[in-house]
Amino acid sequence: MILQTQIPLKQQQYNTINYQSKLLLLGSCFSENIGNKLFYYKFQVVQNPFGILFQPKAIEKLILNSINGKQYKKNELFFQNGQWHSFDAHSKLSSLSQQKLIKNLNKSISITNKALTDASHIIITLGTSWVYRFIENNQIVANCHKVPQKKFLKEILSIHNIIESLNALISLIRSVKSDTTIIFTVSPVRHLKDGFIENQRSKSHLIAAIHEVINAKKNLYYFPSYEIMMDELRDYRFYKEDMIHPTPVSVDYIWNYFKNVWISNETKGTMKEVESIQKGLDHKPFNINSEQHQAFLDKLSLKMKKLKQRLPFIEF
Numbered sequence: 001m002i003l004q005t006q007i008p009l010k011q012q013q014y015n016t017i018n019y020q021s022k023l024l025l026l027g028s029c030f031s032e033n034i035g036n037k038l039f040y041y042k043f044q045v046v047q048n049p050f051g052i053l054f055q056p057k058a059i060e061k062l063i064l065n066s067i068n069g070k071q072y073k074k075n076e077l078f079f080q081n082g083q084w085h086s087f088d089a090h091s092k093l094s095s096l097s098q099q100k101l102i103k104n105l106n107k108s109i110s111i112t113n114k115a116l117t118d119a120s121h122i123i124i125t126l127g128t129s130w131v132y133r134f135i136e137n138n139q140i141v142a143n144c145h146k147v148p149q150k151k152f153l154k155e156i157l158s159i160h161n162i163i164e165s166l167n168a169l170i171s172l173i174r175s176v177k178s179d180t181t182i183i184f185t186v187s188p189v190r191h192l193k194d195g196f197i198e199n200q201r202s203k204s205h206l207i208a209a210i211h212e213v214i215n216a217k218k219n220l221y222y223f224p225s226y227e228i229m230m231d232e233l234r235d236y237r238f239y240k241e242d243m244i245h246p247t248p249v250s251v252d253y254i255w256n257y258f259k260n261v262w263i264s265n266e267t268k269g270t271m272k273e274v275e276s277i278q279k280g281l282d283h284k285p286f287n288i289n290s291e292q293h294q295a296f297l298d299k300l301s302l303k304m305k306k307l308k309q310r311l312p313f314i315e316f
Contacts, residue, residue: 005231007224009261015181015219016264017121019043019311024115026059028052028127030187030225033251034258040278041271042314046115049108050142051090054127054191055157056165056206058142061088063172066112072105074098080145087134087141094145116173119180124169125225126210127187129157129202130194156202162209170217183221183262184210188229188254190244223261228254270311277303281316 017023025035025047035047053059065088077084083094084101093108095101116122131140132152144152157165166184173180186206191199203226214220229238229246236243238250246254263271280300285293308314 007227007231007257009224009257011260011265012221012262015121016267017043017262018264018267019270021120022046022115022118024112024119024122025125026053026062026122027125028054028187028189030127030185030189030246031123031125033246034123034125034225034255037251037255037259040274042274042311042316044313046111046119048090049111049115050088050105051092053090053142055129055131055140055142056126056162056169056209057131057140057157058088059124059126060165060169060172061142062112063116063169066109066116067172067176069113070109072102072109074102077101078147080147085143085145087139087143087145090143091145116176119173119177121181121183122173123183123185123223125185125187126206127189128191128194128199129162129205130191130198131155131157156198157205159205159208159212162205163212166209166213170213170220179219181219181221183223184214185223186210186226188226188246188250190239192244223258225254225258228257270307273303273307274314277307277316 019042021044023038023043023045025031025038025045027048029052032047032052035045038045039047050062053062072086077086077098079085079098083091083096084098085091085094086101086105089105089108093101093104095104132144132154133140134147135151135153141152170182173182186203191202194202207226210222214222229250233246233250233253238247238253239245240247259268259271277300280296280303283296285296287293304316
């Protein structure tokens with residue numbers, strides 16, 4: 001008896017990910033779920049230097065500003081609820097100090113610029129087509145930072161708007177590194193604050209636009225995170241209590257698909273070595289001074305030393 005539909009996915013033949021790959025992940029919070037897995041296995045990853053960015057215009061702006069080497073100034077910041085913020089960045093960069101926020105923003109611009117230049121793979125996760133336009137200057141913001149909603153106009157990006165934005169960011173990426181592999185995916189996180197129908201409308205705009213773009217250009221790919229969640233994990237037990245975010249089990253399930261599609265077979269043996277070390281580091285002994293535990297630590301240290309000889313960039 002078959003109780004589940006499955007999406008047929010094959011391993012990618014070209015441009016797969018290995019430990020020499022340089023990865024840049026940008027976008028919705030689901031990119032952090034996949035990014036955290038890549039971090040755990042010690043791949044070379046730069047993840048959301050400006051924090052979570054939900055919509056394509058925000059990602060496009062970050063890429064443009066990074067390539068242009070933008071330097072933020074005091075007059076571009078604002079004070080709200082006891083902290084300084086930028087409408088271009090997530091609140092994880094916000095600060096009690098105006099000067100520190102400027103430092104955080106400009107450092108993150110520099111990190112993104114280098115990551116774009118070095119990247120063999122860029123993974124872009126789009127979360128929503130809904131955007132907020134700050135009435136005062138008519139600019140679309142990346143994050144509202146709990147500024148009163150009456151100061152914004154809410155609008156949905158059309159498929160055409162999204163296609164334009166994706167084409168622009170692809171051209172920007174290609175301008176600094178022409179052979180970068182770009183993987184698009186749509187976040188399975190449900191934006192129910194927009195409304196049930198509005199969430200579906202939003203996701204459909206993203207999916208339609210992405211496929212229009214990748215069908216017209218080379219070296220662009222789509223990974224179906226959203227479809228795996230909707231079609232294979234279509235049960236509320238795969239969501240957290242908020243009924244919005246996927247559970248750790250769901251993230252693991254989608255990660256295993258991603259690993260099987262995008263990570264080279266030769267790399268998976270090294271991933272098992274890393275996982276063994278990570279589990280060893282998490283081990284809690286009954287007696288830290290016992291001979292048995294000291295022997296275990298010596299063995300673990302030898303494993304790390306051998307791995308680091310092959311891959312010097314790995315740090316535990």
